[in-house]
Amino acid sequence: MNPAIYVHDLTKKFGDFTAVDHVSFTVQPGEIVGYLGPNGSGKTTTIRMLLGLLQPTDGVAHVLGLDIRTQAEAIRPRVGYMSQKFALYNELTAAENLDFYAGVYGVINRRRRVAEVLELVGLVKRSQERVGGLAAGWRQRLALAAALLHRPSLIFLDEPTSGVDPNARRTFWDLIYELAEAGTTIFVTTHYMDEAEYCGRLGIMFRGRLLAMDTLPALKERYLDGAIWRIEGALLATLQAMAGIIRATLSGDGVRAVTAPGAYTAVSLRSALEAQGFADVRVEAAEPSLEDVFIHLAGHKAAAGG
Ligand SMILES: Nc1ncnc2c1ncn2[C@@H]1O[C@H](COP(=O)(O)OP(=O)(O)OP(=O)(O)O)[C@@H](O)[C@H]1O
Ligand SMILES: [Mg+2]
Structure with a gap:
């Protein structure tokens, strides 16, 4: 089986500054991998390269078996992406937002799929509410729903729980688990240390370098x-x-x-x-x-x- 993500010596420089520095790792299908690091450590830059949105300076990466340099067009329809600054339309309802994105993605049976993802993320009761009035936790779930519309087998979540209260964070993670159990591969960035507990394996980024990637117990054992x-x-x-x-x-x-x-x-x-x-x-x-x-x-x- 192909790994869901294969990365070798992936590097991104902005001028003289190295934002991602020879990063290597592999993610297997169905894994939940956390990517943890302080502000500016290169998490988003890594994801943007894996989505083919940013050309690497050096290194190799395959996403779902596709080369990020030459097959980016084929990668994007197959993966979900919840960006750090996801765009929702405040004046539209939750359902209308999803309908809009389903149109953008060219989802077939749009109505039905929108109803399915609303159900999946527990937003059915809020579906007719305007997004501008929804609490942060509901907006986050809606953004996740939008990233799931086209049934991706791999999703990238970039700090999905930032700014959300601890209760909503918990429910959000329950949701992530359900997705993983259904076979979706999850690559999720966070800078909440406590969320590491939820991840099968954990990558630790610091100043562009991946210092380690392993299970939490193994990290504790190996490095302390x-x-x-x-x-x-x-x-x-x-x-x-x-x-x-x-x-x-x-x-x-x-x-x-x-x-x-x-x-x-x-x-x-x-x-x-x-x-x-x-x-x-x-x-x-x-x-x-x-x-x-x-x-x-x-x-x-x-x-x-x-
Ligand atoms: N287009 C760009 N041009 C120049 N520098 C950039 C660009 N994009 C990112 N950087 C720099 O690269 C570094 C890594 O940024 P990145 O957004 O990947 O960090 P991050 O780990 O996602 O941080 P955060 O937790 O704040 O989201 C930062 O110092 C950032 O300023
Ligand atoms: Mg970021």
Whole structure:
């Protein structure tokens, strides 16, 4: 079976600036792959190249077995795209918006397909409401519906949940799951670390480079050979000044600390803190978070404050 997406050394330069820097990865049909990274790390630029909207400076990419350089025209009708700044017509109803896009895509049995996607994204009850009056969560679902009209087997979602409240984000992800279960491949960008949990595999972008792509447990295992601790009864500033502490941040009513590989055990960390004058210290091992992984990968100690 062809991979849904094959990317090798894909690179995009804007003048001297490298927005996407020799990125390589493969996505198999039916996967949900997250593409995570801070603002400006090259997520949208990657997607635009894969859609054939932007010519790569270097590298190779195939989408659904089609070459992005020479077969872009054939790719676009087969993939769905929910862009970061999706365009909906505020003065039209939800159903009218979909009808309009169904016309643009040349969808056959337009009426019926519009009704189907409204049902699919749970918008039937809102279908006659003007889009301008809909809450962000409903607008997001409508944009997804528009991207699904032509039954693509692969969809690119560019920060689909940004600006949407946590509840609506959850329901949106339920929807993504249903699509994936029905066999659709999903490539989704986000900068919400918590959404990583929903993705089968996760790519981590930083300054144009793909630092890793793997499952969340594998990322945590592979990239966090230091130890993570939850500490109560000691001061943040003390911990930050101690040897072997990579970073320490406030967490609830305690401190969360990342220590250098092999630097401490729970017992030795407690003793070290007692030696600093803290009488009642509690230390327990904690799970690495994706943020820990990200900071570790990016080698970015300056981010420790956040
Ligand atoms: N057409 C362009 N001309 C010049 N620079 C560009 C162009 N498009 C993008 N860039 C730059 O490339 C970098 C990557 O942009 P991109 O939009 O891919 O980032 P992103 O990861 O999608 O960020 P965000 O999370 O903000 O959407 C940014 O520094 C951006 O300013
Ligand atoms: Mg973007």
